[in-house]
Amino acid sequence: MSRPLLPLKAGAIAFTLLWTAWMMWWSGPFSSVYLTILTLCGAAIGYLWYRAMRWQFERMGMLPRKDDSSRAS
Template sequence: MNRPLISLKAGAIIFTVLWTAWMMWWSGTYSSANLAILTVCGAIVGYVWYRAMRWQFERMGMLPRSDDASAK
């Protein structure tokens, strides 16, 4: 794994935590069921954000393409 992917993954984790915290605050309900649902949704949103940013960075040439890395 190269350095740009580490910072991209860290950014995705930070985005996930902030998104989940914002949704908890916005909903106003702090029950355990709401926390569980928003945690699962936050993980999904964070993963989708990571994949979208990785695709965009590969497209812009800021990251090596996935198929180039597997060809070695």
């Protein structure tokens, strides 16, 4: 795990947990199927959030681009 991405990955995990908890609280009655679906959706949302933020931070120059690390080798 590269060090510049560590805060971004931690933020994605926190976002995933908060989003999933909010959706579970907001949904009302609990069932095991509904909790499983919300957990899977939360994981997908967290991954998409991570990819979008990584792309945006690379565009803004706050993270090194993938191409830059391959040229240095």
